[in-house]
Amino acid sequence: MLKLYCKENSPDGELIFLAANPDIKIKGIGSTLLHEFEKRLKGKKIYLYTDSGCTYQFYEHRGFERVGEKDIIMNLGNKTVELQCLLYSKVL
Incomplete structure (x- = not known):
């Protein structure tokens, strides 16, 4: 995600x-x-990573723009967790 973002930023x-x-x-x-x-x-101009399991809305409410996302599956022992990795950016 970051490599694609950095092509234009x-x-x-x-x-x-x-x-x-x-x-x-x-x-x-x-x-x-x-x-x-x-x-x-x-x-x-900064960027940050977060995921759908966190309070990503915190950043959205403070002017960060979602510039990338990727669905992933994490295997934690016998448990499978589906998450969406999120890339946000903002000019401070």
Whole structure:
């Protein structure tokens, strides 16, 4: 997916891991982290990977555009998990 995306785009970087502790009762920590990231890197084009098992809507609601997707099947022991890998991009 990334190779195809990079044929027409030149991203400045990748957002590898953004997480907040779900047990903390304060709302908006993820949004605050992302806002600070955007403030510090204004004008940079970034991309990130996530999947359909995560809250990918978080990124969609914050202006990220889905630029790629791929269906995969993961075999975890005796369990099969179908997921959709998702590639998102945004100019900060």
